[in-house]
Structures are given as C-alpha cells and as structure tokens.
Amino acid sequence: MYVELRDINKSFGNFKASDQVSFGIEKGSFIGLLGPSGSGKTTILRMIAGLETPDSGEILINGKVVNDIHPSKRGIGFVFQNYALFRYMTVYDNIAFGLKVQKADRKYIKERVAELISLIGLNGLEKRYPSQLSGGQRQRVAFARAIAPNPQLLLLDEPFAAIDAKVRQELRTWLRETITKLGITSIFVTHDQDEAIEVADKIIITNKGRVEQIGTPAEVYRDPQTAFTASFFGRTSFLTDYRKFKSFADMENVEQAIVRPEFVKVAKLDENIVYRASASEGIVLQTAFRGNTTELTIEVNGSTIYAHRGLNHPEIKVGEKVNVFLYRIFVTSENKAYLLENKTLSDNSVYI
Amino acid sequence: MKKTDTGITKWLLIGISFLFIFVMLVLPLFTVITEAFRNGWAAYQEAVTDEYTVKATLLTLEATFFAVLFNTIFGLFAAWAVTKFRFRGKKILTTLIDIPVTVSPIIAGLIFVLTFGRQSAIYPILQKMDIDIVFAVPGIVLATIFVTFPFISRELIPVLEAQGTDEEEAAALMGEKWSGIFRKITFPHIKWAFLYGIVLCTARAMGEFGAVSVLSGHLRGKTNTLPLHVEILFNEFKYVPAFAVSSILVLIAIVILVIRSMIEYIGKRNGEDVR
Ligand SMILES: Nc1ncnc2c1ncn2[C@@H]1O[C@H](COP(=O)(O)OP(=O)(O)O)[C@@H](O)[C@H]1O
Ligand SMILES: [Mg+2]
Numbered sequence: 001m002y003v004e005l006r007d008i009n010k011s012f013g014n015f016k017a018s019d020q021v022s023f024g025i026e027k028g029s030f031i032g033l034l035g036p037s038g039s040g041k042t043t044i045l046r047m048i049a050g051l052e053t054p055d056s057g058e059i060l061i062n063g064k065v066v067n068d069i070h071p072s073k074r075g076i077g078f079v080f081q082n083y084a085l086f087r088y089m090t091v092y093d094n095i096a097f098g099l100k101v102q103k104a105d106r107k108y109i110k111e112r113v114a115e116l117i118s119l120i121g122l123n124g125l126e127k128r129y130p131s132q133l134s135g136g137q138r139q140r141v142a143f144a145r146a147i148a149p150n151p152q153l154l155l156l157d158e159p160f161a162a163i164d165a166k167v168r169q170e171l172r173t174w175l176r177e178t179i180t181k182l183g184i185t186s187i188f189v190t191h192d193q194d195e196a197i198e199v200a201d202k203i204i205i206t207n208k209g210r211v212e213q214i215g216t217p218a219e220v221y222r223d224p225q226t227a228f229t230a231s232f233f234g235r236t237s238f239l240t241d242y243r244k245f246k247s248f249a250d251m252e253n254v255e256q257a258i259v260r261p262e263f264v265k266v267a268k269l270d271e272n273i274v275y276r277a278s279a280s281e282g283i284v285l286q287t288a289f290r291g292n293t294t295e296l297t298i299e300v301n302g303s304t305i306y307a308h309r310g311l312n313h314p315e316i317k318v319g320e321k322v323n324v325f326l327y328r329i330f331v332t333s334e335n336k337a338y339l340l341e342n343k344t345l346s347d348n349s350v351y352i
Numbered sequence: 353m354k355k356t357d358t359g360i361t362k363w364l365l366i367g368i369s370f371l372f373i374f375v376m377l378v379l380p381l382f383t384v385i386t387e388a389f390r391n392g393w394a395a396y397q398e399a400v401t402d403e404y405t406v407k408a409t410l411l412t413l414e415a416t417f418f419a420v421l422f423n424t425i426f427g428l429f430a431a432w433a434v435t436k437f438r439f440r441g442k443k444i445l446t447t448l449i450d451i452p453v454t455v456s457p458i459i460a461g462l463i464f465v466l467t468f469g470r471q472s473a474i475y476p477i478l479q480k481m482d483i484d485i486v487f488a489v490p491g492i493v494l495a496t497i498f499v500t501f502p503f504i505s506r507e508l509i510p511v512l513e514a515q516g517t518d519e520e521e522a523a524a525l526m527g528e529k530w531s532g533i534f535r536k537i538t539f540p541h542i543k544w545a546f547l548y549g550i551v552l553c554t555a556r557a558m559g560e561f562g563a564v565s566v567l568s569g570h571l572r573g574k575t576n577t578l579p580l581h582v583e584i585l586f587n588e589f590k591y592v593p594a595f596a597v598s599s600i601l602v603l604i605a606i607v608i609l610v611i612r613s614m615i616e617y618i619g620k621r622n623g624e625d626v627r
Contacts, residue, residue, distance in 0.1 A: 051521055072527030084518030088540035098526035149526065 002027035002185050008057035010043055017043040019209040030179060031187045032200030040209040041189040045155050049076050077146030079156040083138050085130040091141050092126040098149040116144040136167045156188040172199055193233050205229055227332035234260045237305040244301035245326050246278040247343040258330040264307035265325040278344040279323040287318055300324045384602055387595035399596035407573045408581040409600060412558055419496040419557040427504030435512035452501045460498055461566025487569030495563035500553045507549030511542050551612050555605055
C-alpha cells in the first residue's frame with residue numbers, strides 16, 4: 001500500500017467530519033473519492049496533504065507515518081477545488097513556483113516549465129495571468145503547477161466541478177490519460193458518480209464522514225454493500241412494499257427496497273413478455289425523451305418507479321396501463337444491502 | 353440602470369453630489385485659505401513660523417508617525433490572524449479592533465488618564481521607572497494610536513477575507529516559508545487596500561483632537577499638537593494665526609493625497625488592478 005489511513009477521526013467543533021476512516025491505496029493507481037457534498041471528502045484529502053491534522057489515527061505514505069511530517073515534505077501535489085492559482089503571477093511563474101522554492105537549477109526550471117506547458121497544451125500563453133484564461137486552461141495550469149516538483153502522490157479536489165459539461169468530458173479523459181502516462185499515484189475527489197465510474201481504478205465511497213465501500217467501479221456499482229451505496233448510483237426509486245411484487249423471497253426486517261431503471265422491464269399490455277405471470281400492472285405517469293431511451297415514471301403497487309424503454313419498442317404514452325416486471329431489487333436491513341433476484345428467473349417451470 | 357443613463361435622475365444625482373461636496377468641502381477649505389491670508393503674506397508667515405506652531409507641527413508629525421507605524425504593524429498582524437487562522441477568541445479580537453471607532457475619543461482620553469494618571473494603581477510603578485504618560489508626549493502618542501487603531505486592519509480584513517487561504521496553502525504545500533508567502537502572495541493582493549488604510553490612518557492621526565485634548569494638558573510648546581494649537585489660538589480670538597496654522601494641516605493632507613495618487617498612477621501604468 002502506498003497510502004494508508006488507519007482509523008482516522010476528525011471533528012470540527014462537535015461535527016464529525018471523519019469517522020474511523022481507514023483505507024489503503026496501491027502505488028500507481030487512480031482513486032476516486034466519491035460521496036455527496038459534505039461527506040468529508042475534502043477533509044480526508046487535506047489530512048493526507050497535512051493541511052488538517054487528524055484528531056486520532058495514522059496516515060502512512062510509502063510505509064512511513066507522516067502525521068508529524070510537514071506538508072511540504074510529504075511529496076504531495078495538490079490541485080485545489082477552485083485551483084488557487086497565484087493570481088498575481090503569470091502562468092510561467094505559477095508552474096515554476098514549487099521548483100523555485102526548492103531552489104532548483106535555473107536551467108532545469110526553464111526546461112521543466114516548458115515541458116509542462118507543452119504537456120498541458122498552453123504554448124504561447126506563458127505570460128498570461130490566471131484571470132486571462134478559461135476555466136479548462138486554469139485547471140490545466142493548476143495541474144501543471146502541482147506536478148512540476150515531481151510529487152509521488154497527486155491529490156485533486158473536485159478537479160472538474162467548475163468546468164462546463166462539454167469541456168469537462170474532454171478534460172477528464174485528458175487528465176486520466178496524462179496521469180496514467182506519468183504514473184503518479186492519484187486521489188481525486190468528486191461528488192459525481194458517472195465521473196468516478198468512468199475514470200477511477202478504484203472508488204472509495206464516503207458518506208457522513210465514514211467510508212461506506214471500497215472497490216472497482218464495477219464492484220461498487222453491481223454489488224453495493226450498504227444501504228447508502230445501493231441507493232447512490234443511478235436513478236434509483238424506492239418501493240413502499242416490495243412484497244406486493246411477485247416472486248421475491250421474503251426477508252425479515254427489510255427497511256428499504258431499491259430499484260434501478262435497468263432492473264425494470266416494462267411492456268404494453270398486448271405485448272408478449274416471458275415473465276408475464278410475475279408482472280404487475282402499473283400506470284404510466286410521465287414519459288421523458290432521453291435521446292437513446294425514453295424514461296418512464298410508473299405508478300405500480302403503490303410505488304413510483306423509474307424505468308427505461310428502448311426506442312425500437314412501440315411507444316408508451318402517459319396514462320397507459322403497462323406490465324411491469326422486476327428482475328431484481330436491492331433490499332436493506334440494518335444498513336446492509338442485499339440483492340434479491342426475482343425467483344421466476346431461476347424457476348424453470350415458468351418457461352413452459 | 354441603463355434607462356437612467358441619460359435621464360434627469362443621472363444629472364440630478366451628479367448635481368446634488370457636486371453641490372454637497374462644494375458646500376461641505378470646497379467652501380470651508382477655501383475659507384481656511386482666504387482667512388489665513390487675510391492680513392497678507394507676512395502675517396501668515398509669522399503665524400506659521402511662530403515657535404509654538406513649529407513645535408506643535410513637529411509633535412503632530414511625531415504622533416502621526418508613531419501611530420501609523422504601530423498601526424501598520426499591528427493592523428497587518430491582526431488582519432492576517434483574523435483571516436488566515438482559526439482560533440478561539442477570534443470573534444472577541446474582531447470586536448475589540450472596532451472599539452476605538454465606537455468609543456468617543458473624549459472617553460478614550462479619560463480612560464487613559466484613569467489608567468496611567470495619579471489615581472491609577474500603576475502610577476507609582478511608572479513614576480519609579482521615570483515614565484510620564486498623562487500630560488506628556490507618550491500620552492499623546494498613545495491616544496493617537498488608540499484612536500486610529502482600526503483604520504488599517506479594517507481596510508485589510510475584507511480584502512484578505514475575499515481572497516481566502518487557498519493560495520497561501522498552495523504555496524505552503526510547495527515548501528514556501530511564511531515570509532515568502534507574505535511577500536509573494538498576500539502582499540501583492542492587499543497592497544492597495546494597505547496604502548489606502550495608511551492614508552486614512554495618517555489623516556485621522558493628524559487631525560485627532562478629542563482624546564489627545566484630554567491627555568495633553570495643553571502645555572504650549574510641549575504637549576500641544578496642531579489641532580490643539582488651532583483651538584487655543586481660536587479661543588484667544590487670534591483668527592488669522594488660527595487659520596494659518598489650520599492651513600498647515602490642509603497642506604499636509606494634500607501632500608498625502610498627492611503621494612497616494614502618484615503611487616496609484618504608477619500602479620495603473622504597470623497594469624495593476626487599482627481599485
Ligand atoms: N474548517 C472547517 N471548520 C468547520 N467545519 C468544517 C471545516 N471543514 C469542513 N467542515 C465541515 O465538515 C464537513 C465535511 O466537509 P468536506 O470535507 O469539505 O466535505 P466534502 O468535501 O465531502 O463536501 C462539512 O459539513 C463542513 O461544513
Ligand atoms: Mg469538498
């Protein structure tokens with residue numbers, strides 16, 4: 001493990017920003033720290049960097065406890081959420097700052113900055129001030145400034161949050177590729193599930209100061225362990241009583257039953273579907289065109305759920321009665337999430 | 353706002369502003385100068401070069417110098433502490449900084465008399481160390497410092513607050529020392545507010561009357577500042593000298609404003625964002 005947090009606690013006043021936070025990160029990996037706003041992501045990042053001190057627990061970098069090591073001696077590059085570029089310095093001076101502080105050789109500084117400027121594609125803009133750059137350009141300068149002193153670990157706080165959607169997509173692909181190429185171990189904070197899933201090797205999910213789950217994007221998406229994770233990804237809906245839907249195992253003490261759109265099969269009443277016997281009748285409340293699919297809001301068995309319908313199926317209209325079949329649902333009990341498959345799927349007799 | 357650009361409102365507002373400034377500022381200034389020269393240049397010269405006037409001028413400059421020096425250092429530290437760190441008692445500190453502007457200068461003067469005068473518990477100690485504060489120059493300097501105390505920090509706090517602490521943190525993370533952080537990052541940001549604060553502080557220190565009046569004891573040639581001297585002359589019906597001495601204050605104020613404009617002009621020419 002290159003970075004390790006052990007039982008970190010941190011309170012601001014009587015607000016618990018980090019609650020027994022523990023995780024480890026392998027060298028060279030690209031980690032997404034994902035959680036809703038206020039869940040303590042920035043606090044974790046700042047503690048790793050040494051900008052905040054944990055109340056208890058240990059932080060290790062490269063096998064060494066760094067709790068008492070000065071931030072500048074931890075070998076960390078930090079990209080702040082709003083970039084925190086030095087506004088009275090040019091692009092060149094911003095990027096050169098860390099190297100100058102380290103009293104690096106003049107010639108080396110020049111070469112290194114030139115190299116980074118061409119890496120971030122800002123050739124010719126060296127003499128500009130941050131206020132004369134676009135959001136995406138500022139972000140790249142912040143990135144270049146952070147990696148100029150060759151840090152072993154790069155921390156990025158919501159690196160794309162302030163950038164408009166179109167540029168964001170492009171920028172995150174670029175950042176991902178660049179970091180992979182450079183091979184720096186990186187942790188980036190985001191509250192955007194899609195972003196984390198798209199670019200991270202591993203995702204650490206935080207909620208209310210705790211780590212909820214750690215895993216690859218596929219793992220945390222497909223196999224949520226906690227109630228929070230189960231409801232965090234995708235456009236989830238909740239069933240008021242899942243027992244009203246046919247063919248699910250009965251469980252004790254179920255608190256929530258969660259459905260994702262991809263768990264739902266919707267068909268017109270006159271359409272043939274395989275699991276008809278286990279379907280329930282619902283009524284369509286809303287339809288919304290989403291480009292490649294149509295999103296349907298359906299009232300069924302007293303619950304309101306979201307479903308998708310492909311465009312090559314016959315159109316379903318608002319107010320229409322439909323058959324709704326649930327392939328699977330997540331149920332939660334005492335904060336643990338369980339996957340319940342519709343029994344019809346394993347029950348061969350239905351096929352006859 | 354676009355709609356009123358060419359309308360009556362615009363000219364009305366501009367007109368009122370000009371009228372106000374003329375009546376409240378230009379006219380009195382004009383009066384000061386004309387009254388000062390009412391009996392001709394020789395009389396003016398005599399009033400201005402009078403021994404007590406020169407001494408009062410020097411004392412005013414001395415008190416102003418120390419007040420500005422002290423408040424510059426203190427104001428910077430206080431503004432820095434309040435905006436860049438989190439600590440217990442921060443609210444109390446910000447409130448305390450404001451006290452001098454909320455307390456009447458006369459009261460401030462009385463507080464100092466009570467604290468350092470004969471009836472005070474520390475008076476014997478001061479006596480032993482041979483330090484006179486009340487009715488002496490240190491008292492005047494102290495009173496001036498007190499009254500002008502918030503001027504610089506109050507200018508700096510909003511600017512520093514607006515900037516946040518990210519840039520400093522970024523620099524600290526890269527290993528910059530605090531002195532370097534201040535010089536390269538914080539100072540460029542606050543310098544115009546800082547300059548403005550110093551100008552305000554200087555102007556206020558020179559003109560201070562109330563607190564200084566209580567602490568001074570009006571010893572002519574010893575503890576008389578320019579404003580006090582003007583008052584004495586005025587009370588003695590010596591109008592021409594009174595206005596002549598006033599004109600010195602006006603002159604110093606103008607010099608300060610000119611210096612400020614010059615510094616700002618140079619800043620602007622270098623493409624800086626002067627407010
Ligand atoms: N310096 C601080 N002082 C007081 N409260 C703070 C401070 N920093 C963060 N917090 C609180 O801690 C909680 C978590 O903050 P943060 O780590 O920034 O969350 P996130 O980055 O996930 O949005 C927030 O509710 C915030 O109000
Ligand atoms: Mg945050």
